[in-house]
Amino acid sequence: MEIKIAEHSGFCFGVQRAIDLAFTEAEKDNEGYGIYTCGPLVHNKSVTDYLEKHGVGMIERLAEAKRGDTVIVRSHGEPKEFYIEAQERGITLVDTTCAFVAKIHKLVEEAYEDGREVVIVGSRIHPEVTATNGWCAYSASILETEADAAEYIKNPHNNPLVVAQTTFKAELMMDILKVLDEANCSYELRNTICNATRDRQQSCADLAQKVDSMVVVGDVHSSNSKKLFEIAQKFNKNSIFVQDKSDLQLKETAKYNTIGIIAGASTPEWIIMEVIASMSEKMNTEKNPMLDFMDDIEKSLRLPKPGDIIDGTVVEVNDDAVIVNMGCKKDGILRKDEVVLEDGQTLKDVFKEGDEVQAKVVKSDEGEGGILLSKKRLVAVENYKELEDAMESKDIITVKLTRAVNGGVIAAYKEITGFIPMSQLSDRYVESADEFLGQTVDVRVIRVDTKRNRAVFSRKAVLVEEKRKQVAEVWTNLNVGDVVEGKVMRFTDYGAFVDIGGVDGLLHISEISWGKLKHPQEILKIGDIINVKILSLNEEKGKISLGLKQTQPEPWSLVGTKYQIGQTLEGKIVQIKEYGAFVELEAGLDGLVHISEIANKRVENVSEELKVGQPVEVKIMEIDPERKRISLSIKANLPEEEVAEEAAEAETEEEA
Numbered sequence: 001m002e003i004k005i006a007e008h009s010g011f012c013f014g015v016q017r018a019i020d021l022a023f024t025e026a027e028k029d030n031e032g033y034g035i036y037t038c039g040p041l042v043h044n045k046s047v048t049d050y051l052e053k054h055g056v057g058m059i060e061r062l063a064e065a066k067r068g069d070t071v072i073v074r075s076h077g078e079p080k081e082f083y084i085e086a087q088e089r090g091i092t093l094v095d096t097t098c099a100f101v102a103k104i105h106k107l108v109e110e111a112y113e114d115g116r117e118v119v120i121v122g123s124r125i126h127p128e129v130t131a132t133n134g135w136c137a138y139s140a141s142i143l144e145t146e147a148d149a150a151e152y153i154k155n156p157h158n159n160p161l162v163v164a165q166t167t168f169k170a171e172l173m174m175d176i177l178k179v180l181d182e183a184n185c186s187y188e189l190r191n192t193i194c195n196a197t198r199d200r201q202q203s204c205a206d207l208a209q210k211v212d213s214m215v216v217v218g219d220v221h222s223s224n225s226k227k228l229f230e231i232a233q234k235f236n237k238n239s240i241f242v243q244d245k246s247d248l249q250l251k252e253t254a255k256y257n258t259i260g261i262i263a264g265a266s267t268p269e270w271i272i273m274e275v276i277a278s279m280s281e282k283m284n285t286e287k288n289p290m291l292d293f294m295d296d297i298e299k300s301l302r303l304p305k306p307g308d309i310i311d312g313t314v315v316e317v318n319d320d321a322v323i324v325n326m327g328c329k330k331d332g333i334l335r336k337d338e339v340v341l342e343d344g345q346t347l348k349d350v351f352k353e354g355d356e357v358q359a360k361v362v363k364s365d366e367g368e369g370g371i372l373l374s375k376k377r378l379v380a381v382e383n384y385k386e387l388e389d390a391m392e393s394k395d396i397i398t399v400k401l402t403r404a405v406n407g408g409v410i411a412a413y414k415e416i417t418g419f420i421p422m423s424q425l426s427d428r429y430v431e432s433a434d435e436f437l438g439q440t441v442d443v444r445v446i447r448v449d450t451k452r453n454r455a456v457f458s459r460k461a462v463l464v465e466e467k468r469k470q471v472a473e474v475w476t477n478l479n480v481g482d483v484v485e486g487k488v489m490r491f492t493d494y495g496a497f498v499d500i501g502g503v504d505g506l507l508h509i510s511e512i513s514w515g516k517l518k519h520p521q522e523i524l525k526i527g528d529i530i531n532v533k534i535l536s537l538n539e540e541k542g543k544i545s546l547g548l549k550q551t552q553p554e555p556w557s558l559v560g561t562k563y564q565i566g567q568t569l570e571g572k573i574v575q576i577k578e579y580g581a582f583v584e585l586e587a588g589l590d591g592l593v594h595i596s597e598i599a600n601k602r603v604e605n606v607s608e609e610l611k612v613g614q615p616v617e618v619k620i621m622e623i624d625p626e627r628k629r630i631s632l633s634i635k636a637n638l639p640e641e642e643v644a645e646e647a648a649e650a651e652t653e654e655e656a
Ligand code: SF4
Pocket: 012, 013, 014, 015, 075, 076, 098, 099, 100, 101, 166, 167, 194, 195, 196, 197, 265
């Protein structure tokens, strides 16, 4: 038995595209929202079963979808209001409307807007015809039979636009138009019957005449499959219609020497293959040549889908692209801009005929063109894998900050980009991302979504980690009693915070000076570099107490060497008491001027003679280092005349 496959068979490019887009959508994580087709994507149960198994459900009307859901528009399109409703209700559409069908919608819409009448030649119950009618507010006349045409010409018409259902039988359309022609009804015909349909119908007719029997493979609900069967029957009375291999009467087919196979536009390859395989199993040859043939056919029929990684052989290299044979019916095109090239490198430097290449499919079918491939995106796949690994192992990667966007910056990592939210740009508050643009920075990968090609990075995570390590290292090197260098960072009423190499310690106001301070700013200012002594450490609470005064000698320890009895000094009144006044000789070293030593007269009230802050000249009368006491005298420094005068005044006052 010889099996011949029709030249045009199986999925047309419009249906293939719809299936590809739907399968791609099915692989995505829709974050809890539904993914649906509105009606069956194609008239084939095995395809709809497959989609359902992969999470793509089916609804009958858009009203059944909720806000946030995704609805896949079928290849034969939807009416205009469908798109409007989806937008209003926040439903995402994945539009797989075939380019040919979309063109008809445009023609019909423009004609309607120009006030013209529209005629659709097609089946009035076919969803494509209903959708097309929805682009002229359902005003079109639908001619499905010659009888419809005869009815139509009873009324006058003004040069209507005539379009056809893409899958309508060409002969029937001509019969219908003949009725209009014979009635001298003028019209503008746009023959929109699709080539795929025409080609499939023609190859069906051709093959049916050359074989003993024709097998038409298709779903019972597929109108184009049923039409193929009609054509096959017209030319071959032994034609059979099967949905899949289970419908095959193998005894029946075994009696023919040659069998022709054709499949409707909605029939997937795997069903065609199963039908062929079933028939070929019946062939009683030791080596079944049909199986080899099957392999080739299967390979050549199956076009890679977007996202597939393919292996192929370079068949041509030119300045702009590399042509790759992938063993299927179309070649792959690897454009220059989809290859990673060094400066000045050309495609011919990198590829030559016969090279084995691997690439990622970007677009599976460009109509008559080839399949678009990308090396860059293959590299991107590897790059995303690297990001996934880096995220898992918590490795740090380096990225370049290229562009500010809403809420953050775009960061380039090799051939891909990720996003750094503003809050993750730094460990401090960032007002504007502009200051970071152009910088190369280390980041952590905090999220990767390889399905959606998204990655999120954090620079803050790296900085925080660095800081943590730095702090840990600083702590291990700190010891109570150490004198370390620090920088005054900020003040509070009770002291100053000093950075001692990555950690802050508190320099309490009482530990700044041996003297008394009201505020740390009396001695320090922000940014001062000072040596401080570590007074205490509490790693658990992260608290460090520092002392500045401890880095200088305690004044009383030097009093014996610095000061002598009889020495006259400048000092400042710092405290007034009933029994005298304290005079600061230096920070932390006060002496007492007893009330009797203030003047050469009797002083009743110290504060009538002296004020706090007043500079005075004092003489040291006595030093007691053990009790930390110095007795001072102001009157001992007063001039003698003044003393005599004051004594005389005192005598006069007493006599009086
Ligand atoms: S039959 Fe033609 S018009 Fe219809 S989906 Fe296929 S390619 Fe598009």
